[in-house]
Amino acid sequence: MPLQEKPSEMPYEKAELLNAAVCRVDALEAELIATKKALHEALMRQEELLAYIDAQEAAKFQKRCLLKMRYFRM
Secondary structure, rough: OHHHOOOOOOOHHHHHHHHHHHHHHHHHHHHHHHHHHHHHHHHHHHHHHHHHHHHHHHHHHHHHHHHHHHHHHH
């Protein structure tokens, strides 16, 4: 069939399949965005917790150093 004789419109079944595929891609994109947001929030929380742990360890180290200094002054 020459190109001029081919129908210019897509068959209904193919259009439906294409629309379903586009809808699925949109749904996957929305899921990906939500996952990315959740991962970012988890990373921020992890960084906050690490900073808190570092501060606690630094405070504990300072306290030990002060106690040692007091002990050796006597």
